[in-house]
Structures are given as C-alpha cells and as structure tokens.
Amino acid sequence: MKIADQWFRDILGLLYQRRTATRGEIIHSTGLNPACVSLTIQHLLKSGTIQCVGERRSTGGRKREVLKLNSEAGYFVVVDLEGTRVRVGLADFLGNIRYRWEEEIDLRQQYDVRRVLKGVEMIRRSLEGPARRRLIAAGVSYTGLMDQQGRVTAVNLGWKDYPLRRSIEESLAMPVFYANDGHCKILAERWGGVAENCPNCVYILAGVGIGIGCFVDGHLLEGHDGMAGELGHLTMNHSPGDRCNCGKTGCLEAIVSSPNIVRQYLELSGRPAEDPRGHPVTEVFAMAREGDSDALAVMDRAGRALGLALSHLVNILNPQLIVLGGDLIHGHDLLLSIIREELARHCAPKLADHLILRVSSLGHDGGLKGAAALAFLNSSQDRALLRRMTGPAPPEDSPGEGRTKEPLTVKLKIGGLRRKKKGLITS
Numbered sequence: 001m002k003i004a005d006q007w008f009r010d011i012l013g014l015l016y017q018r019r020t021a022t023r024g025e026i027i028h029s030t031g032l033n034p035a036c037v038s039l040t041i042q043h044l045l046k047s048g049t050i051q052c053v054g055e056r057r058s059t060g061g062r063k064r065e066v067l068k069l070n071s072e073a074g075y076f077v078v079v080d081l082e083g084t085r086v087r088v089g090l091a092d093f094l095g096n097i098r099y100r101w102e103e104e105i106d107l108r109q110q111y112d113v114r115r116v117l118k119g120v121e122m123i124r125r126s127l128e129g130p131a132r133r134r135l136i137a138a139g140v141s142y143t144g145l146m147d148q149q150g151r152v153t154a155v156n157l158g159w160k161d162y163p164l165r166r167s168i169e170e171s172l173a174m175p176v177f178y179a180n181d182g183h184c185k186i187l188a189e190r191w192g193g194v195a196e197n198c199p200n201c202v203y204i205l206a207g208v209g210i211g212i213g214c215f216v217d218g219h220l221l222e223g224h225d226g227m228a229g230e231l232g233h234l235t236m237n238h239s240p241g242d243r244c245n246c247g248k249t250g251c252l253e254a255i256v257s258s259p260n261i262v263r264q265y266l267e268l269s270g271r272p273a274e275d276p277r278g279h280p281v282t283e284v285f286a287m288a289r290e291g292d293s294d295a296l297a298v299m300d301r302a303g304r305a306l307g308l309a310l311s312h313l314v315n316i317l318n319p320q321l322i323v324l325g326g327d328l329i330h331g332h333d334l335l336l337s338i339i340r341e342e343l344a345r346h347c348a349p350k351l352a353d354h355l356i357l358r359v360s361s362l363g364h365d366g367g368l369k370g371a372a373a374l375a376f377l378n379s380s381q382d383r384a385l386l387r388r389m390t391g392p393a394p395p396e397d398s399p400g401e402g403r404t405k406e407p408l409t410v411k412l413k414i415g416g417l418r419r420k421k422k423g424l425i426t427s
C-alpha cells in the first residue's frame, strides 16, 4: 500500500498541534483507517520524522506508544520584521527557537531587508553539517500590507511598495512563506501560547501599529488578498488631531498605538512639539500608575477605543478568547478593566458573557514562533517539501541547503488542511 500525502499531512499536523499522541488518538482525531495510520507511523519512525517518547498503559493493561515529532527532523529559518526591530532565528521541527539574531531598526531610514542575510549567514554557520542539510524552508512575519506582487507598505520600516518578496528571494535560496505579524502571532498563540487549541480566538497586536489575527472555527481568517484584519484602520472618531499613518484621521491606530498614546500624553501635558519617538510608551504607563491625571485620561481614551473596536469584532466573529499582545501588554493592568467594561457595554447580549481576555505569554519570540508555525504548516502542504519532511536524512554529499536549489516563493498559503472554504486554513 502506498502512503498518501494526505496521511502524512494529517498525522504531522496533528502532532504539531497536540505535541504528543498515541496511535489510537491519531486514528480517532484524523478519522484515517487504522491500517493507513500504522503504515504511515512505521514510515515516519523509520525516517526519524517522529519518535516514540514513552508509553501509556490503559486499564486493560495494553501498552500504547506515545508519539512525538522529532525536534531534529528538520529546521526552518524564521524572520520577524517587526515595527522596531528585525529578528532572524532558527526553529527546529517542533518550533523551538534555537538561535536568534536581531537588530534594532533606525526609524529615520528605510530598512534594507537584505541585512537579514547577515543573520541568516550566522544561523547557517551555527549549524553542523547534517543539520544544515535538513534546512527545509523559511517563514517570514512582516508588518504592514503586502500586495499580489509581494511588495510591502509598512510605514514603520519606511517602506512604500517595498519589493520584500524579491529582496528575500535574492537572499534566501530556499522556499519562503509569508504572513503578516497578526496572522503569525495567532498561529504562535494557538500552538504553544495562551490560545492553544482554541478554535475561535483573536490576537490583537497593539504596539507601533495595530494588527490582528483571527481563528474562526479552527481556520485562520486570511481574506481575499491575505489582508483580513486591518482593525487598526477602523474609524473611531473624526477628531482632526488623530492623524493616522494610512492618511485618514480618527483610526483606532491613531488613538491606541504606542506612539499615539505618547503623542496624546505630550499634547495633554502641554508639550505637543516633542517627538513621541523620544519617549517609550511605558513612561506613560508609569505616570498613570502614579496617578498623573493626563496619563490616566490618555489610557482611559485608549482603553475605551480598543474596547469599542473589539466589541465590533466580537459581534461579528463571536470568539471565545481575545489575546492582547504588543507593547500595550506592559500596561495591561491599566487597560484590561476598561476594555472589559466597553465589551460589556457594546457587545450584543450574551456575546461577552463567556469571552475570555488574556495577555500574551510568548514574549519577544512570538513573531519567530509564528513564522515557524507558518513555515511548518505550509511546507507540509507542498509536495516536494513534504517529501523532505518525511524522508530519511539527506546523505553526506548532498548539496548545501539540501534538496531545494531553486528559490520557490509562495505567498501566504498556510495550509493546514484546506478543505472547507477557500481562503481559510485548518490546523
């Protein structure tokens, strides 16, 4: 019997999400025939893609092997092009970040993405020969909006139609998968964060900009062009003072993003001419905690605007969980109760009753971990890469980055199991 690609995908996807599973659990969760599961597991154990890490005994005394992905079965280069810094890392097959390189962005200059090459080179050098041959693909988390040609507009990186895809392709001779930061963050939270296995959840990335990532009924919400979730540009009011990077006024981002919280504080405290970039947002949080009335007023306005915007999202998507991430988590003690109040006030009756609001626990690696999940899930959808993920280790004399010589770039195609609706993913 020949092993179908889909059996590999189902089993790898399940082990990626659940970390460990017995043969019986795999059969139950995937709905695959027991003989197909046995054959596929046998192959994956032999190739070293998965490992048996223990056993569980049932009440009848039967032993059940506990299976897990082998962390050394493959590696991914992961890149996080965040608003204020750029991080490059090496993720193992389980998504653990094994190596990091990062640099701060000079906000006065356009960031040249070819600089990440330096980080990628250091990663390559950190890998021993056999591991280097197991580099499979790269995942890139970017801030801003990407068009069909792979050009990104991101004000914080000084990019307007910046040819990100072309520049990355010139730098990385391996398949590359892209998703915006909100989408990557929710992938990371769902896999190993506070949203683990939650089918209906929203991640709100509130920092230099505002972005979101949404899982709806177990599918990542991508939208027609992969741009779903521009919550930051919901118009909240038309006050001419709240000018947004997008060119409009009154956007959520113009009220709630960290530079705008600082801006409003400087304006209220009579220092409108100062550059908000000279003050970290945590200064405003500290002033509010000390009872400074201007700082408290700004935090109140930001919390209410964010709560109102989230209530629109809750009314539409009915999530079980909202995860707050980005710079604003450092002010969560000031914001969460206000957000909860606004959710209770503006959500349709009962929609907010069981809604959980939590703070992200992923820290600085969230973007890299999301890029790792993106690369893993997409690679398993690609036939050639699936072969690499499930095949034996490449021989000693195989060339550099292994079996892929031609750069192959695929825009956000996160796969999971793309079965039900176009444009949505399952994990």
Ligand SMILES: [Zn+2]
Binding pocket: 232, 233, 244, 245, 246, 247, 248, 251, 253
């Ligand atoms: Zn805007």
